[in-house]
Amino acid sequence: xPGGTLDRSDAPGGSAVVEASALTKRFKxxxxxxxxxxxxxxxxxxxxxxxNGAGKSSTMRxxxxxxxxxxxxxxxxxxxxxxxxxxxxxxxxVVPQEDCLDTQLSVRDNLFIxxxxxxLSRKVIxxxxxELLDFVQLTERKHDKVEDLSGGMKRxxxxxxxxxxxxxxxxxxxxxxxxxxxxRHVLWDRLYQLKARGVTLVLxxxxxxxxxxxxxxxxxxxxxxxxxxxxxRGLIAEHTSREVLELRFAGGAATHVDAVADLADxxxxxxxxLVLSVADGDAALAAVHGRGIQPxxxxxxxxxLEDVFLRLTGRTLVD
Amino acid sequence: xSTSTTRGAASGARRAFEFQLLRYRRTWRGSIAxxxxxxxxxxxxLGIGLGHFVxxxxxxxxxxxRDYLSYLAPGLLASTAMQVGMGExxxxxxxxxxxTKDYLAMINTPLEVTDVMLGHLAFIAMRITTAVGIFxxxxxxxxxxxxxxxxxxxxxxxxxxxxxxxxxxxxxVTREEDNAFTWLFRFFxxxxxxxxxxFFPISQLPSALQTVAKxxxxxxxxxxCRALTLGRVHGAGALVQVVVLAAYVTVGLIxxxxxxxxxxxx
Numbered sequence: 001x002p003g004g005t006l007d008r009s010d011a012p013g014g015s016a017v018v019e020a021s022a023l024t025k026r027f028k029x030x031x032x033x034x035x036x037x038x039x040x041x042x043x044x045x046x047x048x049x050x051x052n053g054a055g056k057s058s059t060m061r062x063x064x065x066x067x068x069x070x071x072x073x074x075x076x077x078x079x080x081x082x083x084x085x086x087x088x089x090x091x092x093x094v095v096p097q098e099d100c101l102d103t104q105l106s107v108r109d110n111l112f113i114x115x116x117x118x119x120l121s122r123k124v125i126x127x128x129x130x131e132l133l134d135f136v137q138l139t140e141r142k143h144d145k146v147e148d149l150s151g152g153m154k155r156x157x158x159x160x161x162x163x164x165x166x167x168x169x170x171x172x173x174x175x176x177x178x179x180x181x182x183x184r185h186v187l188w189d190r191l192y193q194l195k196a197r198g199v200t201l202v203l204x205x206x207x208x209x210x211x212x213x214x215x216x217x218x219x220x221x222x223x224x225x226x227x228x229x230x231x232x233r234g235l236i237a238e239h240t241s242r243e244v245l246e247l248r249f250a251g252g253a254a255t256h257v258d259a260v261a262d263l264a265d266x267x268x269x270x271x272x273x274l275v276l277s278v279a280d281g282d283a284a285l286a287a288v289h290g291r292g293i294q295p296x297x298x299x300x301x302x303x304x305l306e307d308v309f310l311r312l313t314g315r316t317l318v319d
Numbered sequence: 320x321s322t323s324t325t326r327g328a329a330s331g332a333r334r335a336f337e338f339q340l341l342r343y344r345r346t347w348r349g350s351i352a353x354x355x356x357x358x359x360x361x362x363x364x365l366g367i368g369l370g371h372f373v374x375x376x377x378x379x380x381x382x383x384x385r386d387y388l389s390y391l392a393p394g395l396l397a398s399t400a401m402q403v404g405m406g407e408x409x410x411x412x413x414x415x416x417x418x419t420k421d422y423l424a425m426i427n428t429p430l431e432v433t434d435v436m437l438g439h440l441a442f443i444a445m446r447i448t449t450a451v452g453i454f455x456x457x458x459x460x461x462x463x464x465x466x467x468x469x470x471x472x473x474x475x476x477x478x479x480x481x482x483x484x485x486x487x488x489x490x491x492v493t494r495e496e497d498n499a500f501t502w503l504f505r506f507f508x509x510x511x512x513x514x515x516x517x518f519f520p521i522s523q524l525p526s527a528l529q530t531v532a533k534x535x536x537x538x539x540x541x542x543x544c545r546a547l548t549l550g551r552v553h554g555a556g557a558l559v560q561v562v563v564l565a566a567y568v569t570v571g572l573i574x575x576x577x578x579x580x581x582x583x584x585x
Contacts, residue, residue: 027585066426068584086331086429094427100420104345113338117428119330165428 015042017169017200018063022072025058032058034224035072040169045191045201047215049208049305051317055224056204057097060173063202065089077168090118093167097174099158103147107138110146111161118165125164132160136190152183159190170194172203176210188213206317208305220309227312232305239311240303241265243281247274247288247295256293263287268310275310277303331430335438338421343442354403354450358457361395362388365518366461381520383549385465392463393472393548394517396454397540400480403450405508407443408484409500412491415439416582426583436579440481440488440572447480448473458548466550475547475561479540482564485571489578516541536567 018040025033033055040046048056061067062074065085074081076088101110108129115125133139136156141149149157155175162170175191176184191214195201205211211218212232219229228235245264249256253274261267263284264276274295278284281300288295309317343350370387382390415422415435425435455473458464490499514524515537521529532538543560546552 064427066584086431089427090429092427096423096427098420098423100424102342102419102421102424104419105342109341113341114424114428116334116337117425117430119334119429161424 016040016075017042017077018046018202019075020059020063020072023059023062023069023074024071025055025062025067026070031224033062036219036221036224036226038219038226038229040200040202042168042200043198044216045195045203045214047202047211047218048204048221049206049211049215049218049309049317050204050221051206051309051315054221056221057173059221060171060202060204064092064094064171090165091168093162093165093170095155095158095162095170095172095175097177099154101146101154101157101161104145106143106145107133107149107157108142110157111164114161115164120165128164128166132163135163135193136160137186150183152179152186155179155183155187156190159187163194167199169200169202172201174204174206176205176207184210208309208317211305218305220305220312222309222313228308235305235308236303239308241277241279242303243278244301244303244307245276245278245281245284245288246297246299246301247276247293248272248297248299249274250296256295259291259293260288266311268314270316275307277307277311331434332437332441335425335430335434336441337438338425339439339442342421343446350446351449351453354453357399357450358395358454362392362457362461362463365395366391366463383545383551385549388461389463389465389549390545391518392458392461393544394541396451396458396472396476396548397479397537397544398512398515398517399454400447400451400476400540401483401512401537402508404443404447404480404484405487405504407446408487409491409503410497412439412488413494413497413500416492417494417496422583432579432583433576435583436488436492436575440484440575443484444477444481447484448477451476451480464548466548468550468552469548472544472547475543476540478561478564478568479536479544482536482540482567482571485568485575487571489571489574492575492578492582511535511537536564539563 016039018038020039021037022035023033023037024031024035036059048059050056058067062069062081063076065076065081065088068082077091079088081088105113111129111132112125115128130139133142136159138153138157138160141153146154146157159175172191176187179187188210191201195214201214203214215232217229217231218235219226220235221227228239230238247253247256247260249272253269253272256274257267257269260274260276264278266277268275276284285298285300288298306317309315366388370391373382373387379386422435426432451473455469455476458469514521514528515532515535517537521532521538524532539560543557543564546557
């Protein structure tokens with residue numbers, strides 16, 4: 001049901017923090033966001049999942065009131081970004097795709113000046129800096145130049161910066177892209193804690209595990225449109241079977257399609273891989289072997305959002 | 320749970336200015352040293368060294384009736400304002416979107432795009448006025464103030480600097496890379512510096528070049544500053560010069576506002 005409104009938020013007079021209908025963004029002849037509808041309720045963690053170029057960042061920039069819409073309507077906290085951008089941004093905490101930290105300034109000064117942009121007093125900022133540095137585990141780096149921090153530390157500092165104004169809504173654009181697994185888990189921990197405090201989170205990601213772990217609800221985007229929406233579990237249940245059997249053929253997978261097609265509820269053919277949606281992966285693999293087919297590798301796993309995306313678009317999320 | 324308050328339009332620009340000051344705290348020593356030494360080098364080498372020969376060859380009447388140092392110094396004053404302003408409005412402004420990305424951080428806050436622009440321009444104005452003030456003090460020490468009106472050369476030179484800054488800001492903020500700046504400094508700033516009447520009267524130039532020189536804000540700034548420090552202000556001429564300089568600043572501001580919006584709100 002592309003472009004439809006999510007069921008849960010259909011209640012009249014609901015407390016939608018973000019509400020978009022037919023939201024569209026065009027750059028010259030290129031349509032980045034193609035008439036999407038969604039609602040984000042207070043206190044939920046809402047995700048945009050999709051590959052690069054799906055229109056996630058453009059959507060985030062419109063919600064963040066830094067990019068004017070081409071058409072459609074958008075309300076954030078019930079206000080119109082076109083006329084109340086500054087008032088809306090005063091209640092947002094933004095973690096942009098690029099950190100945009102001033103690497104020549106210290107950790108403390110980056111947080112300090114950002115607090116000043118929100119017109120907070122020096123005293124309030126000083127107190128919050130200590131709290132936030134503790135929260136993101138950067139207390140010992142307070143007086144270091146940002147230049148000297150690792151990628152994961154910079155990302156945590158960017159999150160601390162977004163929290164300095166005690167925002168009602170936090171926008172995170174690919175919060176963990178480019179981080180090593182350990183740094184990602186530290187970051188996820190912090191985001192869980194924020195969620196537990198009742199802060200509304202809107203995030204984009206092209207990692208299915210991130211979407212599965214963090215999001216209460218998500219929309220899957222592709223080519224500027226919403227191609228599926230729901231809870232991570234709901235999406236998997238609706239669009240794929242319980243398990244997946246992946247068969248890898250280094251010499252090319254296409255020639256083996258006919259031999260295994262009847263074993264799968266659904267079959268995706270990739271250049272060197274066959275992805276079979278099946279109820280029982282081990283049984284399907286035994287059947288494959290029984291037919292004398294010898295894949296180079298075979299993998300049985302639970303279905304994931306990646307499979308939902310593959311099923312809907314015929315492509316993978318991360319190239 | 321909003322903690323922001325609205326204190327009117329000036330507040331946002333003031334906070335953006337505050338950021339520039341915070342950054343400047345790291346680099347001001349180097350920049351002040353340059354600002355102090357620059358006038359001493361120029362006034363010493365050109366004014367006293369070269370001036371000695373000029374004065375001995377009877378050029379005094381063509382140069383406004385005083386010594387060459389007194390003729391040259393206000394020209395260098397206006398040129399300094401231009402050079403400081405051009406330097407501040409080229410790389411640092413493009414850096415706000417391309418390298419340090421400070422602008423991109425600011426626009427996610429209650430600050431408006433116009434605040435980001437005005438805060439940075441106000442900082443550049445402060446840099447110019449500091450440099451000009453120091454230069455003017457050095458000029459007093461070199462005995463080149465011939466009228467109390469010389470004090471008005473301070474705002475006049477600052478205005479001259481800004482007449483380059485606001486149009487350049489519009490250009491800088493819309494660049495995708497910085498190659499253009501090298502060309503700009505080599506083929507615009509240097510000839511303007513040399514041929515806008517700072518070193519010699521533009522009547523020495525072919526008439527076509529004189530017309531070109533008169534189109535540059537620097538010629539107007541040099542003439543205005545010189546009239547003030549020599550104490551030879553002709554009301555109408557000075558007024559025209561102020562109007563021309565103010566017009567450059569105003570048009571530049573309009574273009575900058577458009578450029579900043581095109582770059583930061585797309």
